[in-house]
Amino acid sequence: MKKKVSILIVASVMMMTGCDDFLSETPDNRASLDSKEKIAELLVTAYPEANYIPFCEALSDNVEDNFGGTENVTNADPWFWRDASATWQDSPEFYWNGCYTAIAAANHALRAIEQSSDPSFYAAQKGEALLARAYSHFMLVSLFANMYDPQTAPADPGIPYVTDPETVSLKTYERKTVEYVYEMIEKDLTKGLPLVDDRSYGGSGTNAANLARFHFTRAAAHAFASRFYLFKKDYAKVIEHANAVLDGNDIPSLLRPWTTTYRTLTSNELTLTYTRSTEKANLLLCDTQSNWGTSFNQVRYSTGAARREEIFFINNPALGNYAYSTYYTNTGVNFVFKFREHFVRVGMNATTGYSYTIIPLFSTEEVLLNRAEAYAMQVQFHEALDEMNLFISTRVLNYDPDVHNVTFNRLYNLYHETDNKKAIVRGILELRRVEFLHEGLRWFDILRHKLPVTHTSFDGQSTTLSPNDPRRILQIPAEAISVGGLRPNPR
Amino acid sequence: MKIWLLLLIPVGVTLAGTAHSQNLSLELKDVTIRQALHAIERESGYSFFYNDSFKDLEKKISLTAQNEPISDVLGRVLSNTLLTHKFLEGKLIVIVLKDAPEKIRVRGQVTGIDIKTSLPGVNVTVKGTSTGTVTDTNGEYVIDVDPGATLVFSFVGYISTEVKVTAETRIDIELEVEAKTLNEVTVVSTGYQEVDKRLFTGAVVTLGSKDFKTDGTIDVSRMLQGRAAGVSVQNVSGTFGAAPKIRVRGATSITGDNKPLWVVDNVVLEDVVNISAEQLTTGDPNTLIGSSVAGLNSDDIESITILKDASATALYGARAKDGVIVIKTKRGRVGKPVISYTGNFSTYLKPSYDNYNILNSVDQMSVYAEMERKGLLNHSDMVTQANGGVYKKMYDLINSSYNEQTDQFDLLNTPQERRAFLQRYATANTDWFDKLFKNSFVQEHSLGVSSGTKVSQLYFSTSYYDDNGWTIADHVDRYTLNANATFKLSDKVGFGLTANGSSRTQRVPGTVARQVDVVEGRYNRDFDINPFSFALNTSRVLTAEDEAGNLEYFTRNYAPFNIIKESQTNYIDLNLLDLRLQGDFNYQVTKDLKYEFVGAVRDVRTTTEHKVGDDSNMAEAYRAAGSQVIRQGNKFLYYNPDFPNLDPVVVLPEGGFYNRSDDQMRSYYVKNQLTWKHAFGTKHHVNLVGGHEIRMIDRQNSYNNGYGYQFNKGGVAFTDYLIIKQLLEGNFNYFGMGYTKERYASFYASANYSFNDKYVLNATTRMDGSNKLGEARTARWLPTWNVSGAWNLDAENFMNGVRAVDYLTLKAGYGLTANVGNATNSSVVYRSGTTPHPHFDETESQIIIDGLENQDLTWEKQYELNVGLSTGFFNRFTVAFDYYNRNHFDLISVIKTSGIGGEPYKAINYADMKSYGIDLTIGATVFDRRGLTWTTNFVYSHNQSRITNLKNLPRIYNLVFQDGGAQQGYPVRGLFSIDYKGLNPENGVPTFIDHDGKPGTNVFLQSLNTQYLKYEGPVDPTYTGGFSNTFRYKQLSLNVFFTYQGGNKIRLNPAFKNGYSDLDAMPREFLDRWITPGDEKYTDIPAIADLNVLAGLSSTYPYNTYNYSTARVADGGFVRMRTISLSYALPSKIIAGTTFTSASISLTGTNLWLVYADKKLYGQDPEFFSSGGVALPVPRQITLSVKLVL
DSSP states (O other): OHHHHHHHHHHHHHHHHHHHHHTTSOSBSOBOOOSHHHHHHHHTTOSOOSOSHHHHHHHSTTOEEOTTSBOOHHHHHHHTTOOOOOOSTTSHHHHHHHHHHHHHHHHHHHHHHHHSSOGGGGHHHHHHHHHHHHHHHHHHHHHHSOOOOTTTTTTSBOOOOOOSOOOSSSOOOOOOBHHHHHHHHHHHHHHHGGGOOGGGSSTTSTTHHHHHTTSOOHHHHHHHHHHHHHHHTOHHHHHHHHHHHHTTSOHHHHSOOTTTHHHHOOHHHHHHHHTOTTOTTEEEEEEEEOOHHHHTTTBSEEOOHHHHIIIIIITOTTOSOBOOOEEEOTTOOEEEOOOOEEEEESSTTOSOEEEEEEEEEEEHHHHHHHHHHHHHHTTOHHHHHHHHHHHHHTTBTTOOHHHHSOOHHHHHHHHOOOSHHHHHHHHHHHHHHHHTTTSSHHHHHHHHTTOOEEEEOTTSOEEEEOTTOGGGSOOOOHHHHHTTOOOOOOO | OHHHHHHHHHHHHGGGOOOSOOEEEEEEEEEEHHHHHHHHHHHHOOEEEEOTTOGGGGOEEEEEEEEEEHHHHHHHHTTTSSEEEEEETTTEEEEEEOOSSOOEEEEEEEEETTTOSBOTTOEEEETTSSOEEEOOTTSEEEEEEOTTOEEEEEOTTBOOEEEEOOSSEEOOEEEOBOTTOTTOOOEEEOSSOEEEGGGOOSOEEEEEHHHHOOTTOOOHHHHTTTTSTTEEEEOSOOSTTOOOEEEESSOOOSSSOOOOEEEETTEEEOOSSOOOHHHHTSOOGGGGGSOGGGGSOGGGEEEEEEEOSTTTTGGGOTTOTTOEEEEEEOOOOSEEEEEEEEEEEEEEOOOOGGGSOBOOHHHHHHHHHHHHHTTSSOHHHHTTOSOBOHHHHHHHHHHHOEETTTTEESSOSSHHHHHHHHHHHHTTOOOHHHHHBOOOOEEEEEEEEEEEOSSEEEEEEEEEEEEOOSBTTOEEEEEEEEEEEEEESSSSEEEEEEEEEEEEEEEEEOOOOOEEETTTTEEEOTTOOOHHHHHHHBOTTSOSBOTTSSBOOEEETTEEEOHHHHHHHEEEEEEEEEEEEEEEEEEEOSSSEEEEEEEEEEEEEEEEEEEEOTTSHHHHHTTOOSSHHHHHHOTTSBOOTTSTTSOOBOSOOSOEEEEEEEEEEEEEEEEEEEEEEEEETTTEEEEEEEEEEEEEEEEEEEEEEEEEEEGGGTTEEOOOHHHHHHHHHTTOOSEEEEEEEEEEEEEEEEEEEEETTTEEEEEEEEEEEESTTOSOSTTTEEEEEEEEEEEEGGGSGGGTTOOSEEEEEEEEEEEEEEEOOSOOOSSOEEEEEEOOOSSGGGOOEEEEEEEOOOTTOOOEEEEEEEEEEEEEETTTEEEEEEEEEEEEEEEEEEEEOOSTTSOSEEEEEEEEEEEEEEEEEEEEEEEEETTEEEEEEEEEEEEEEEEEEOOOOOOHHHHHSTTOBOOTTSOSSEEEEBOEEEEOTTTOOEEEEOTTSOEESOOOTTOSOOTTSEEEEESSOSEEEEEEEEEEETTEEEEEEEEEEESOEEEOOOOOOSSOOTTBOOBGGGGGOOOSTTGGGTOOSOOOOOHHHHHHHTTOOHHHHHHTBGGGEEEOOEEEEEEEEEEEEOOHHHHHTSSOSEEEEEEEEEEEEEEEEOGGGTTOOSSOOOOOTTOOOOOOEEEEEEEEEO
């Protein structure tokens, strides 16, 4: 009897384990991260597939009320500095979700690398993952928390810095300080940067160089570092990283050829070229689910004639005509053809689908102007002016150093700024403003330098966002508060 | 493959089992009995025990035996003595003195006259005594009685039969059905066990073939409509192969399929492709292979058992949440071959405009005239439009009719000539139904042969179905084959083999998958040529042929279009082959213990070929590039990003399309089961079952799109590489393949105890494992359980005096059932893809995280309480009543998360729902006198559900479309409407309460603000049922069967648009439309917007919104005369002289009449979702049916 029982037990254990093997069959054609190539493919999605430009532009002083333009809440809410009611594409929440989705991809890749038998084999992928993770967190902390200030950062609430894959259905998170987030970003950045290997992108294909522009190359990583340290006000490091991108190159050849090639392009060609991977100035490109490609020159709260006058002429430190070709619509939108929508239909013959817009995340122009600002902040005024003039030489028509080069005197006259440092920085900010028009970066400059913003509606009503207005910090998305357990920002 | 080995071990054991069926051949002459016994000992190997002093041993006998059973031989040896023999264990035979009088052994089989197969559980008693036995699962019995005793065979629902026995013999009994109580079946087949109905504790409906069989209806699942309480069947499409929407006791899941489990001959029937309830209503071609039941020949089905509650489905455990439908097919019978033939000859009746409110051509033309006056049919605009009817044709003709030779215009642009041109069309009044439909001829032949001996029985059947097409664009034929053999190797060992197969070829109109346009709020389907939709949506002004009788073309997608031509050149050919093999084995280990094995494999291959001819409109649309306006407007041309300044170009210069899709499925099923039945004394019966089963299902879908296939040039392909480039840049591929693999392993056990057949207790538990939740081991297993009981009150002493009550049973059960939901991320799910980049050289492979790991993932579950009462009284009435209450929990639904984990919307187990309902069946023999009987059967089911916890975030369009949507506090699918607030008195444009709660015309359909919507009611009917009446007089019988449903709301077909074209057919409501200010007081039909109004609407869509408003909802309740059938069985006097044993003929009308429906529907079928594609409504049908038995 005993024997029989034990046979029965053995048999049933065998059956159960047999079944477990049997039930381990993968239910469908899902992928598994079992090779370097696949980890690299996962990292293709470690960049936010969401666009911050639409709301950053509308928040900033680049736009005005073009009555008659297309109205939508993703455009109107930020213009009125209201908490966003939209949660779909081009809204702050969509960007929040896009960043954390990218972070999840990076974290899953990092976990796969950790669990592999030889993590060093995946060094390049690890580098990319760390940088991508740092980048998304950096953008989030810049938008959803107080801008870094060495005085307040240890107390200001940051955003959750996620380093592990989520494994439960609903998890709660906490907001540590901005300082903590910056430390974590710096840690990932400094650890990841040396590991990045440009040759790891695109394999041996002929388009490897094109594909690399959608990933953190060395140059893109240094560009990110230069922005990060600029925000962190660590100017020596800005210069160091900017040098890594620019030194040893003929700098004008790295910048967009606005005065030459771009002048010859039709508007169709320009929209394709501006965000093309063959364009050297694009250090990091990102495809985003966004209809910015069609809305940037249609929405009501966009750049109009008055802002164009201000940006292109009144505050122009070069005192010349910029080479940017501008257009305007019958509703008064003034714009530069920079973007093109890529419409991915839901079916072969469908008329509905998803819009994608490729946006540049980092460009050589930004690196150059970051360095100029860092020089200015470190009171290396001549270097700063040289940098500005170098930039101006590629941006004004019929460049003549004697006419167009900026001088202390001109800056003083233009901006009525007696402090040389402030005047130069103002000049650099104006160059950034015009160069990155429709690209959202102006909002970060406003945050960094605590610039006031005034929005005037078409019927003359004016409101101003003062430097310490709490609405400068975007509100944490509703579910991140209710489900994720985060503290909301003050209102 | 470890499992397979284990399964085979028990099979070997059975070979050792033999009974005393050993046969002897002997020749003995004038020997003593003692010597004879020695001889037998030598020959047989048996040993005898006897008392040496028996005098009879010295008697002399002679005996010759040729291969006779040893028992018979011994009987003869001892025949003239006082001795007899008994078999003992271990080949021993004892010879003893006969008792006086000697018992005789009677054996035989009991069958039911109605079901033509064996009846298990029949009481066989000796009259006047308390001794007796019960027939086994094969309906067989053995009993030892005194000679001259009378055996009484009794069984609920059958007339008791008495037989006097005098000698040892075999008595096979065929029991006649008692009274005419409907639905009175005595054995419940659960697929695991055959249980006496009186001992069955669950809620169940069993239908014999005559209870559900509807002549002329081919799909078994459709036959169930209105037949069984608790089962709702909605024919959302009538096309062959498209499954109806079946719910057993309503929906149990918010995101799942809610489909019941089909079981054929104890084996789960898997679907070839998983079609969700929502997909059923899309009209997409893959719905045609969604129903596996469509491959079954209904003549092969003996009975259908529907297991409804947790107790009934307990043995199915975690797959039975949505009920189980068990089909039992026919088996061979002992006896000479019985050949039966059934022939059905049907015709589908053409639909007619009389039933639909479509404007005739004169009225339609006057509407066009108004549109022309309002500047909507403007000459210069029309010539550049993609679609157009008579106006566009007229303008095109004016533009191009200049004749150089004569210097004249064929058609001058003068009011007179224009009017003359339009005159022909105004009076055309084209009957599109007549052009596109025909009174089809459908034939169905089915031949079955049943034959067998005591040890082997065979059933073979074959059938052929051919429908030459209700429309000019479809036809279908199907062959089925079914071969079944059962063998009895010995008293203990039996096995069976079954093979069935079906083959189908079908042609349907060419179609592509439909798309939802959430911006404008409508479904889009390009190139839809569904004849039914076409007839309802195309203006009767248009003509199919010109005056000379040639096909006449109008413009669609910038290309010439004629529906008849298109039907001939754009179609889908579907081929389906379904083969199934099954083996059963059973071994009676001891008297009480039985081992059973079932193994089955099924293989289904389907091919769907969408053939689009070279000169079809769909192919020509890819080539329409006549002017710059067309080139820039035609979405089928290719904008090449390499040449940003060029117009889009043609990428299909030659040929058409050959798009092929292959779906394959292979499933395996294995079951091992032990059953132990034992009676302690006469009152305590215990029945234990334990077993395990394994299921494997591998599915694969592949597709391949061929561009530039030249049907007219011998099938040579001419592909422009740019079309591939276009596809890749648009993130599509021209071929692909995907697969799913399902694995299930389960263990189950059940115990049943009954006391004196009065009190029954049952407990069941089952452990299910599945790979569907993903790789993690934690979520994989789920135990389910159930307890239930029954109380047969009629067996109580206090009921003895109540003669009126034939039977009365009270049942109750409570338990947990479950189902795997639609989430597979118990571990993280990665999927490969490519980046959506516009440029070819920037596209790379990517892996996305499709679902984060969810350690909390589990099965969808529900607790169900069922209380049932069934009774019969006066031998005339039967009532079955069940009440159930279900608590659904852990339902999977999408919830919005913090996003911080990287998945903003997660499908997790958190939603809860409650539902309850009643099932009621009343049967009665209303009248039974002088050869005339009238029986009636009434079925009523009620089901109501309410979602108690759901945090999904539906947008307006998720709730207002005809499928409805889910929201907390409402039924599983609720229909909501935008609140219509009358017409704008200035221009007749409809106004609403918009998404912000303000009055206006612009409702943002993608808005998440759904609180201003009006709740209309559930989409699924809350009550359904049927009412059947049968009148019999001698050989004639008449059956009238109504089905009904109600409690739900229906969205009317969308008829309104911002702008109409001269192609559109308009409903007759348009005659009541707003024309001048003031009309808004009397009508809710919006005006046709003129150009000014349209300009003011800019990019808002109030007319589409109107389609989804409170103004466009109808009540879903209806009563339909489902069938009316008159049949005549030839009297036996007439057939006596022929070779036939029976013959009958019947005439059936199906679906003839909608007795009641909401007037607002204007002929719109309340069951049918007019979704275009391959969907057609269930036609009205007349069938002549012939049944012959040889």
